[in-house]
Amino acid sequence: MAGVAAAAMTCAPLAACGAADKAVPYLPVITWQVGPDRVDAEALAQTCNDQAGGDYRIEVEQLPTDVSERHALLTRRLLAHDDSIDLMSLDSALTTEFAEAGFLAPIPAAQASALSEGVTPAALAAASHDGRLVVAPWFLDPQVLWSKGSTAERAGLDTTKPISWDDLVAGAQRLGVTIEIEDRDGSGLPEWVNGLVAGGGGSLVSGTGRAARAGLDSAGGREAASIVELYQGAGVGPGPTADAVTRFAGAGGGFLVAPTSAISDPALSAVQADMRVAGYPTVADASVAPLAGVGLAVPAHASDLDQQAAFTVIECLTSPTSLQALATVSQHTPSRIGLLDDPAVAGGFRSAEVARASATTGVTVPAVAAWANVVDAIDETWRPLAGVTQDATPRTSQAEVQAALDGTIR
Template identity: 30%
Template sequence: MSDPERTGRRRVRTRAGAAAAALALIAPMAACGTADEGGIPTINLYYAPEENFQQVVDRCNTEAEGRYRIAYRVLPRGADDQRVQMVRRLAAEDRGMDILGLDVTWTQEFAGAKWILEWTGEQRSEVEEGTLEGPLATARYEEKLYAAPKNTNVQLLWYRTDLVDTPPATWDEMIEQASRLKAEGKTHQVITMGAQYEGLVVLYNTLVASAGGRIIDEEANKAVMDEGAVRALEQLQRFATAGVTDASFANAIEDPARLVFQSGGGAFQINWPYVYPALQEADPQLAEKVRWARIPGVDAGTPSKVTIGGYNLAVSAYSEHPQESFEAAMCLRSAENQKFSAINDGVPPTIESVYDDPEMAQAYPMKDTILEQLQDAATRPRSPAYQNISTVTSAVLSPPSAIDPAATADELREAIQDALDSKGVLP
């Protein structure tokens, strides 16, 4: 909505015809064969931009000793653009795709469409051994493993120690601290993402899980929106109207939010770990005053459950070299390579033992807090229809200040059920 303060809400409509419109995005493409060089299979890896990931690919190519060669095909930076490119090519049964880097919210969709292969036997056991349960849950569909978690992610509460003595344990406590700072004429804002996009869904999902609620049932067949989900709506609306957010809250996404806090415009920030190295480089003096903590919970005495992000590695069902692709994916997400990516690219590992490595301590000082949250994490609704669920949820929740908890819960329940029933969405 263009006016974040208006109380009238635009209803999210669903209709079956939208599904046909969505299919138009999946235009047929000419399948591309996998090129072999000198008899060595080329394993095409389609993965998001990651600054130092080519070094991981090079290391795995060396370890392959000529059995195959991994080619890193860099996807667009935007998650939606990544997904659209892969969906279009997989729908065309493109044989030029081997390993796919999937956002954690896509695994069930791709598995349900039979675009990716199941991990079985020793390879499944090796992936599951020592991997944190939260990331593993994002890689499963119908109790089968369809991907190998490469890296995870989890937001933290960042706060100014020159303004706050003790980080808040609950959202209400954070609102109280920010209000007190505001009354004293000090920097007080709580900076986080409230725009109509996935970041708002992540925020709401964290509140739902922290309140012990559910959005959909375990079988991903029914929209639940239980008491905990309603309490999360109450908390989100209270936060949005307490006068402690930045003026841009209803339009904020990750990087602009980071820049507001980085420029000294907030006492608190809820954002991903990448803000730490960015702040160190941009303003070392401010960085000395910033610490991190677990995201506040909804109830006193009950720790939060924080929504995880990250990427999983899957093998395309149309790969001409599935055996080599599974082997290559195992190398790319090995403990040593996950440690390298954590230290050099700031992406948290999914293998728990990596957090104990001494090299992690200096580059990742917030690692213990990250691990603590990952050990008791929340996942977003795991359903092949997640993209539609996310679309309708962000639309109904926007702007957060206009939420009417009971009515909004009813609206979400109906819209999410339509998404689960594959009726398509028109937000």
């Protein structure tokens, strides 16, 4: 639409301009809003553009890094029916809210089955609302435990099976190395808490809509708080930070709790070859990895033509070739987990085994519309980490999270 308008504008005043005689071929320009993930969106777009052979052209635009800013900006643009969004990389956490707000164009039935084929249940759930697929599942990274070289062995940890947080912290403390927790966009802490609560047998939020109940003031919540307290008390790291990867690569870094894609970070290029992977640390016995990922969504307000083109783009971006690139280049765990068995992928994906297991046992953030507010509520109550106690924090946090869910003042 915008493309046509632009073409018309430039051509109209010049009666003799080249295209004036023949009809202007309609070239939908698909503006793809991407988040701060490690995907090389430009390269993927280029590949698709080449394949399309002039059916469309993808232009990539970057969204803010910070999760609440990204959320606020996307929401406002969608409210404003901003025509500079034709396709967006949507955090799986926002699916419910945006779908409820009616921002997302439903996936055409013809494509839906193809898109959901072979997708892990968690990824499928994170891409659906009310039983309908509203987002094309793309990747859903489980968090894993990365370590440098023989650190784990030296700490006396057996990496073949998931390590418990207690052992991990003790080991790191013994070696005098840190356990870094990655938080690229400000959602690290809530995801960590979510994973810990789930690992402790609870659930951060149960139920949906305004009937959702916070589950922090529970055994699981207290378990989560005790682990944060343990981590903080041992002084083995600053908690979820934006520069965790850099710090991990540095001298004092020993462990890194981060998604599978972390290894592709340029900051790790020096230690990349030497990195080992293990399952997400356990709380009780089970390893429940936080799952966070991105789907591809089309805004409901876009014109039919643009929507059509956008879905064609989605087809290209979710094609095995693209997903392969996603897995091997940026090490994101594709939603279609079966792809990891492909020999072409298996060689290039560093954490295949762990990822495959975690992708099924892991937990995504709860599907509630108020998730963005829950993020704020958890940030408010669990920071600074030094203030977290298993007696008080779950209770205060419970109230705040519940308020966020209810839409009342926190």
